[in-house]
Amino acid sequence: MSRNKRWRRPAAVAAAVLTGLAIGGGTASAAPGPGSDGAGDGYYPQDGNGGYDVADYNLTVGYDPATHQLDGVQVVTARAEQDLSSFNLDLSGLTVTSVKVNDLTAKFTRTGEHELVITPARTLSRGQKFTAEIAYNGVPKAINDPLLGANGWQYAASGGAFAAGEPKSATTWYPVNDTPRDKATFHLAVTVPDEWGVIANGREEGTTKTEAGTTHRWAESTPVVPYMTTVAIDKWEFHRSQLADGTPVVDAFAPGTSATTKAAEARLPEVLDFLSSKFGPYPVDAAGGIFLAEPIGFSLETLSRPIYSGRAGNLQTIVHENAHQWYGDSVAVQSWKDVCLNECFASYATWLWSEYNENQNLDDRYRSQVAQASDQFWAGKLYDMGPGNEFTSVYSKGPLALHALRHQIGEAAFGKVLKTWPTLHRNGNATLPEFQNYASVVSGQNLQGFFDTWFYGNTKPSAQYLYPGSLTPRT
Structure with missing residues (x-):
């Protein structure tokens, strides 16, 4: 982020996830219990949750810019780290209509500011791979931060919307284990009226026409911290290119973006080459930038594709946010x-x-x-x-x-x-x-x-x- 003025080591995480995916079940222990309703960070103890490790989020969203209505279905693929009688996800506002765990209807309740408590029909065993499918809807609202202003789902003057914020953002638009300690891959399909464009993290996976409009699919295969996920909906001007090694670059410029900002972003390959000379090979699967019209109080290192305040599309900010792809994104904070x-x-x-x-x-x-x-x-x-x-x-x-x-x-x-x-x-x-x-x-x-x-x-x-x-x- 730039302002305008583990539980385990990576190899161990990978091994644990792969083990969970392979065995599909686990070792029973004496007394199943609920996962913790916080990840244990001393500053934000209720953010995130314990008892499981997420491998992937597969999110399907329909969004109507005219009414701001969002309808979503989130499929979380995870592995239980203890025998679980129940577990929590984080979701701010929005209305949950149904939950399934391993395709069986599950009970759920809401507590606190953002806790979604899920009780599966069958206890989850330690080491067991499971899926949780959550259907929800509503009009997303941002979280107000006294220092940085609005965080999370925000609305553009054009009628579009975007998600950006730190340390909280993702909970305003989808159910998530909202802690830097639980990275996961991220798949997103967003349906909007045909005249609107969509950009998000990772690589484009195509579009399809539906009765509701156009569905835009994006996939982030680099494990990502929740607050580094984003989606932005506007009438974008897209620029597509590649780095020398074939890494796809997608830039999205909001209507009215200056030629100076576009020229600065055109130097992104040079910037990434320079940063690679200092920090090692580029560690992400895609690149680019999202350039807002809104003069929000920060720019943010959303993974693979930073999101820029409308008053910060300059070369120094582009260097700063892309340096985060190494320091902050690929290597995230423990606390x-x-x-x-x-x-x-x-x-x-x-x-x-x-x-x-x-x-x-x-x-x-x-x-x-x-x-x-x-x-x-x-x-x-x-x-x-x-x-x-x-x-x-x-x-x-x-x-x-x-x-x-x-x-x-x-x-x-x-x-x-x-x-x-x-x-x-x-x-x-x-x-x-x-x-x-x-x-x-x-x-x-x-x-x-x-x-x-x-x-x-x-x-x-x-x-x-x-x-x-x-x-x-x-x-």
Whole structure:
């Protein structure tokens, strides 16, 4: 995200999912019980759920722009991680009309702000693959965030709609396990009147005409965190192309998008080539961008296809959001207190782009910003900053911390860390302390003091860590 101003390691996750899909059943234990109604994040304890691991969402939606009515059927394919008497999904508002689990009618209730509690006709055994089919409808409403404004399903002045928001978004338009810790593939079929276009994550899978209009199908085969899913409905101008390796690129521009914005997005292949040189091979199955007319309060790294505020279609924002495809999307946070792994790195990517593309001296940029920094600036934390404070200092203090780290461990070690970390944790989750440990191993340095002052602390670093290596201030 850029603002306008695991339970297991990836290989273990893959093994667990494949095991569940293969055996189709599980090992019985003593007492079946309900899955937890939260995923355990300290900042948002009721978001997400426990007791199961989702492999795929297969969502079918009909949407009428004239009435804002949405009718959906969600099919969740998952594996039970315990013997389940019941389990929860997250859904904000909207009306559930029926639920089936493994094709059998299931009971359901609604509790709290967004809990959908499902009781299958038959207990689910640990390790068992299951499907949950939820039919629902209504007029979606956004969630208001005091810092970022509307999150989730939002309406365009043109009469269209789009879904974007962080840390919450998906629950406003489909039932989901709303936690970064449960990635899944995502299939979407959206039917709208013929004059409307649809864009979403992943690859286009074609369109078909129906009595209700045109059905547009999209498929995201890269496992995705729920808030990074999106759909956008408008009278788009589509630009389609390919990267050099054949990766499909789809850009969608809302009516009235400026020529300057289109020219900036035309440089996406160059941007991705540059980011790949720093972060390793592009880790997603598609690319592109969604350029809104609405001047919402943020742009967002929706997987494979970032969504841009109507006032942010510029090259620096394009670099930032696409850097997230490595740092934030492919490698997602384990908990929201780790959000520096997303935003510090995407923000520093714009520094690296300026160094590469504009020959900017980053040491001078660093010294200038340090000289201007206030006590309030240094008080901002980059780790465990508290709920509601995630999207603040990570954009400003974060790049400084990474540039200081670059000088602390040296160019070779820093470059190796940047490039190999996303591959090490691809399609998984990670924590900032894990990144610290990895940087220490690669550099051969004990970095505890550095991370204590820059990432875990809330005061100005001492000269030892503020000006490491050749960053010593010029006199």
